[in-house]
Amino acid sequence: MRYITVLTVEGVLSQTDDLKTSQPTSWARQLYLSLKHEYRLILLTGGDEELTRWWLDREFMNDFALLCPYIALMSYPDWRVDQIRQMLADGYEIGMVYDPDDQVIHSVNKLGVPGMRVSPPLQHTGWRDHTTEVRAWGDVVGYSG
Numbered sequence: 001m002r003y004i005t006v007l008t009v010e011g012v013l014s015q016t017d018d019l020k021t022s023q024p025t026s027w028a029r030q031l032y033l034s035l036k037h038e039y040r041l042i043l044l045t046g047g048d049e050e051l052t053r054w055w056l057d058r059e060f061m062n063d064f065a066l067l068c069p070y071i072a073l074m075s076y077p078d079w080r081v082d083q084i085r086q087m088l089a090d091g092y093e094i095g096m097v098y099d100p101d102d103q104v105i106h107s108v109n110k111l112g113v114p115g116m117r118v119s120p121p122l123q124h125t126g127w128r129d130h131t132t133e134v135r136a137w138g139d140v141v142g143y144s145g
Helices: 009-013 028-038 049-058 076-089 102-110 137-141
Strands: 004-008 040-045 066-069 094-099 115-117
Touching: 004 009, 004 028, 004 076, 009 028, 009 040, 009 049, 009 094, 028 040, 040 049, 040 076, 049 066, 076 094, 076 102, 094 102, 102 115
Parallel strands: 004 040, 004 094, 040 066, 094 115
Antiparallel strands: none
16 A cells, blocks of 8 residues: 655645635645655645645646545644544555644644645745844854954
């Protein structure tokens, strides 16, 4: 039996929660293509199932085992963790969970499932906060001269 991998559509594959206008993330296509060859993909979405299927078709990411739309019985992050818990209880072997929320990944890790937080960088490498003072080079490297 092949492992399954669980991906959250919003934030991992799409840039925003509004799938009517959202573009895919820069890594979405490569991530999707590489995972679909090794795993059975289960996608979790907070949006409408029909709209999500349309968006996935539009982005040529329509080869997956199951699409699970959010049922508002609990918060969306709690629901995603509960879906993983139910899959484990049903006997599925989960190879990895990809999600943009640290708390979801932390909770999934507690269940014994590897997880990876996937999201755009909060601050690009080399960018400096414009509100801070520029420090002397000696302070940065610890050189006192």
